[in-house]
Amino acid sequence: MALHHSDLRCWLRSSFLRMVRKAVPDPLRVRHIAFGVGGLLSVVSVLTALSLHQHFVDSLAGQLRQLEVTVDAPGARTIRVYWDDPTVYPQAYAAFPVVEGGVQETWNVRLEALRERNPAAQKNELWVFSIRTPEQAVTWKDISLLGDWSLLADTSLRGMAGYVGWITGAVPNSLSVTLKGSWLSILVGRSAFSGKLKMTVNGLTQIVDLYSAHWNIRELTFFAKAPVDYGPRTHDVLIKRGQGRWNKLNFVADAGRSLDIQRVSVDGAEPSRLNGDTFELVKPRWPAYRLARGVTGTALVLLVSTTWLGCLLWVTGDQTQLRAARRYEYLAVTSFAALMAFVLT
Incomplete structure (x- = not known):
């Protein structure tokens, strides 16, 4: 009976030791995993830095x-x-x-919602909020409308006399008005349902695409001739x-x-x-495009160094002397802190 218990204890002890050995990762395997992860993150870092390059150029040039x-x-x-x-x-x-002021001009305005529209637009609607000059404010009674226009109550308080003109380009239409002032302002709505606007001001015609994925109000401005x-x-x-x-x-x-x-x-x-x-212009020492290259390179170095210092700390942290482990830890933290400061800047 005693022998049986002794054999059982030996079996349990050997089983426990085998489980412990399996739980402890092989250093070579850990190193391979770390290098694989580091290589993958390095590729991601390079792609990230390259994708940010144009953003850096636009920010510096702006x-x-x-x-x-x-x-x-x-x-x-x-x-x-x-x-x-x-x-x-x-x-x-x-x-x-x-x-800049002091010169007034007579403005002959004609607007027409076209049947043509942006391929992304769902309809060809036209929303007209107001037509005015600093010296003259007109109402819908002063405007000549052709077609089936609808005057809708305006809650944004930007419409003429509290109303907004609406029509679709599917039917013949036009809006005509004459007013006087130093400059002309036309407020129109833009949305996913807006089409193209044919606008003629003092004999000059242009086509304006009013399509927008999000609703907003656009101001079309014309200034007096010098x-x-x-x-x-x-x-x-x-x-x-x-x-x-x-x-x-x-x-x-x-x-x-x-x-x-x-x-x-x-x-x-x-x-x-x-x-x-x-x-x-006076040639700058660091033009925007060249400075953006330096910023992109700095971001790339910080990303890659942070990645590999982290991997090195993971692989060797438990297998080196305390001083060396501390050194890797300090370098990794410093690189990460520099990266965060760079991103925030």
């Missing part, structure tokens, strides 16, 4: 600068100033009116830094009008004139 320009542009309404090559970045510009004897005026305009490859400013007036630019200043520094409407 920093605002103060432009002061003195220009004479008779017959022009607005002037565009490009800070990146317009042939590559046609939307990299700021527009400002030539006339008289021939209006003379030069100084304008303060906020422009963006730009990517720094082109490193120029190009001024373009609407309708191909000529410009007489007399003085240009950007953040207090005067650029050199290349021709009548193009100026070369």
Whole structure:
């Protein structure tokens, strides 16, 4: 009986030791797992850094600068100033009116909801909130409507006399009004149900796509034409830094009008004139596109170093001396803290 109990104790002890050995991971296996995880996370880190590169470029190039320009542009309404090559970045510009006040103009407006629509739009509706100038506010009684227009109560308090005009482009329609003022403002709604708008102002026609995935109100603004004897005026305009490859400013007036630019200043520094409407900026030491590369590289180094220091700490933390383990731990924490500070910045 005693022998039986002794054999049972030996069997239990050996079974327990086998279970303990199985529970303790093989150092070589742990190392392989750590290196595999580190390699996978490194690939993810590289892809993450590359995906953030354009965001860094846009953020750095979007920093605002103060432009002061003195220009004479008779017959022009607005002037565009490009800070990146317009042939590559046609939307990299700021527009400002030539006339800042004191000059009034008669505005002949005609709006028409077209049958044509954006492929993503569900319908071809037109919502008109208001048409006004600073000097004259019209109501729906002053507007000539053609077609089956509906005047709906407006809860946003932006409609004329508390009403919004609605119509669909599926039927013939038009809206016509004449008013006077220094500049013209037209408020229209944009949504997933909005179509295209044919807008004619003082004989100039343009097609505006009003489709938007989310509902919002868009203001279409037109400024008075500068008289021939209006003379030069100084304008303060906020422009963006730009990517720094082109490193120029190009001024373009609407309708191909000529410009007489007399003085240009950007953040207090005067650029050199290349021709009548193009100026070369002072070449920055760190242009946005180059600085974005450095930021992307820094993010990549921090991501990869944090990953591999963490893996190294996992593999060798329990198998090295206390001082070495502490060193790996401090390096991993420092790298992670630097990464978090970089992300927050």
